[in-house]
Amino acid sequence: MENQQHMVLLSSPGLGHLIPVIELGKRFVFHHNLKITIIAFTSHTSHAEKLVLKTATSGGFIDIVEIPPPDISSVIDPDAAIVTRLCVMMREGVPAIRDALSNLAGTATVRPSALIVDIFGTEALGVAEELKMRKYVFVASHAWFLSLLIYAPTLDKQVQGQYVDQKEPFQIPGCTPLRPEDVVDPMLDRNDKQYQEYLGFCNGIPKGDGVLVNTWETLQQKDLESLRNRNLLGGILKAPVYAVGPLVRLPDSEMSQGIEWLTHWLDGQPEESVIYVSFGSGGTMSCEQMTELAWGLELSGQRFIWVLRAPIDAADAAFFTTGSDGRDEGGSKLSKYLPEGFSSRTYNVGVLVSEWGPQVDILTHPSVGGFLSHCGWNSALESITNGVPMIAWPLYAEQRMNATLFVEELGVAVRPRVLPTKKVVDRDEIASVVREIMVVEEDCNKVKKKNPIREGVKAIRRSAVEALSKGGALAQVVATGEE
Numbered sequence: 001m002e003n004q005q006h007m008v009l010l011s012s013p014g015l016g017h018l019i020p021v022i023e024l025g026k027r028f029v030f031h032h033n034l035k036i037t038i039i040a041f042t043s044h045t046s047h048a049e050k051l052v053l054k055t056a057t058s059g060g061f062i063d064i065v066e067i068p069p070p071d072i073s074s075v076i077d078p079d080a081a082i083v084t085r086l087c088v089m090m091r092e093g094v095p096a097i098r099d100a101l102s103n104l105a106g107t108a109t110v111r112p113s114a115l116i117v118d119i120f121g122t123e124a125l126g127v128a129e130e131l132k133m134r135k136y137v138f139v140a141s142h143a144w145f146l147s148l149l150i151y152a153p154t155l156d157k158q159v160q161g162q163y164v165d166q167k168e169p170f171q172i173p174g175c176t177p178l179r180p181e182d183v184v185d186p187m188l189d190r191n192d193k194q195y196q197e198y199l200g201f202c203n204g205i206p207k208g209d210g211v212l213v214n215t216w217e218t219l220q221q222k223d224l225e226s227l228r229n230r231n232l233l234g235g236i237l238k239a240p241v242y243a244v245g246p247l248v249r250l251p252d253s254e255m256s257q258g259i260e261w262l263t264h265w266l267d268g269q270p271e272e273s274v275i276y277v278s279f280g281s282g283g284t285m286s287c288e289q290m291t292e293l294a295w296g297l298e299l300s301g302q303r304f305i306w307v308l309r310a311p312i313d314a315a316d317a318a319f320f321t322t323g324s325d326g327r328d329e330g331g332s333k334l335s336k337y338l339p340e341g342f343s344s345r346t347y348n349v350g351v352l353v354s355e356w357g358p359q360v361d362i363l364t365h366p367s368v369g370g371f372l373s374h375c376g377w378n379s380a381l382e383s384i385t386n387g388v389p390m391i392a393w394p395l396y397a398e399q400r401m402n403a404t405l406f407v408e409e410l411g412v413a414v415r416p417r418v419l420p421t422k423k424v425v426d427r428d429e430i431a432s433v434v435r436e437i438m439v440v441e442e443d444c445n446k447v448k449k450k451n452p453i454r455e456g457v458k459a460i461r462r463s464a465v466e467a468l469s470k471g472g473a474l475a476q477v478v479a480t481g482e483e
Helices: 015-032 047-057 082-092 094-107 119-130 143-158 193-207 221-228 260-267 287-300 359-363 377-384 399-409 427-438 452-469 474-479
Strands: 006-011 035-041 062-067 114-118 134-139 210-213 241-243 274-278 303-308 350-354 368-373 390-392
Touching: 006 015, 006 094, 006 119, 015 035, 015 047, 015 062, 015 114, 015 134, 015 377, 015 474, 035 094, 047 062, 062 094, 082 094, 082 119, 082 193, 094 119, 114 119, 119 134, 119 193, 134 143, 134 193, 143 193, 143 210, 143 221, 143 241, 143 399, 221 241, 241 474, 260 350, 260 359, 274 287, 274 359, 274 427, 287 303, 287 427, 359 368, 359 377, 368 377, 368 427, 377 390, 377 399, 377 452, 390 399, 390 427, 427 452
Parallel strands: 006 035, 006 114, 035 062, 114 134, 134 210, 210 241, 274 303, 274 368, 303 350, 368 390
Antiparallel strands: none
């Protein structure tokens, strides 16, 4: 098409980054008829990643240029934090990004006019300038998180000592204050290399011609107003902020191939009777915590689907390695980590799936009435846009912020208490919070009482549907490139 625009989206490694970038690309294609190419650093070690890439390109609407992550073994310690590894990968990958963009500029039918990077790819903005392309930063999380990123360099100068040792919440102009215990992972230790990497991409975000954020106006009006107000955070950011969410996946039959038995099991359960338990593509837990979770699910007496992963003490250990396809019906490969007799005692009440499951298909099923989640933003959006209340169990990254937002501000989730002495959630607490969102109480006349959490999530679902029907703010991004 003669006047068709061509945008290039850049994704850093990890399903949590790749999925929202793909969904953003789809929105550009189907709402605005743009040509979209995605440059993605892919590992080819994950079956789930292969499925996501396959479904993204199956319709022929999106092109994906896959780049293997650069070898960084000689640059940083192999045990470095995820943020450090991601930032170094993307920095070392700039030459490959430049080559890919230059190739597209020289060979594509429609020359690329804009580059959109995620927060770990801000060093590639300079390549867009070299090629005279417009440049944007895509924050695949929420506006409150973006506010923290924009204000982080200021906090770095204001706060003395470690953030986690402070007694008072951190004030972010125009936004909800951030408690010390809810800071993002890079802020946990200012002496760690990932903190400097974090400040680096925070300083890079304002260099874009605009910032896209995966939220919508009615969900986070206060934070968005602060980001746009020149007397508040807008004075730091200056670039326009576009609320382009909610970017969420739709059910896809290809993602469920080979595990149809799971859908058949769900079809046989009562409406809103099953709690789905999953800690995302990267989340892991200790053996002790897995044992407590198993007992808690059993004690709750509720039906469940639990996506299992081998226990390990590091909460984000599976970030780069999620690799199974979920075909292990009954989770037999991992059942050895569960309490003796758990599988037989919960037979027909719960279902175990190894490593990975078709999350969107599960959350859209009418039998699912709750989601015990790590509270990653992608998963949280998939939950609330389907009207499913959550148990917020944050593990890493900005997930503690997410949990606070959903529990305290939006009121669509509950958060289990962690035993401070053991740093685990015990079985009785787990059983209690599961029953809190799954059990519908009745009054003396057998009339079901309204659950405020369920009512709240249904209201948010309606606002999300309205935001999607309007096409979000993507039209404004497209319009900036029109001649």
